[in-house]
Amino acid sequence: WDIDERTKERFPARISVTAINAPGSLADIAQVVASNDANIHTLSMIRTAPDFTEMLIDLEVWDLKHLNRLLSQLKDNSSVSDARRVNG
Numbered sequence: 001w002d003i004d005e006r007t008k009e010r011f012p013a014r015i016s017v018t019a020i021n022a023p024g025s026l027a028d029i030a031q032v033v034a035s036n037d038a039n040i041h042t043l044s045m046i047r048t049a050p051d052f053t054e055m056l057i058d059l060e061v062w063d064l065k066h067l068n069r070l071l072s073q074l075k076d077n078s079s080v081s082d083a084r085r086v087n088g
Contacts, residue, residue, distance in 0.1 A: 010060035017055045018082040028079040036070045
């Protein structure tokens with residue numbers, strides 16, 4: 001993204017998060033997103049295994065640095081097995 005750092009516009013980004021299928025996992029992920037001043041636009045979930053759920057999340061972020069910081073914090077969360085940016 002080649003943007004002016006002074007812009008107040010958020011940009012769309014899609015991520016995939018694989019999380020433990022347990023009570024509170026979605027809340028943990030939403031808390032990481034909120035604490036990073038990002039916004040969830042849409043979210044879909046599919047159970048990929050008995051113990052795991054994959055989430056496709058469309059976010060609104062300020063820039064690529066913001067997105068990468070968010071992904072790093074998601075990966076550090078105990079409810080998350082994997083978090084990555086996806087195209088589409």
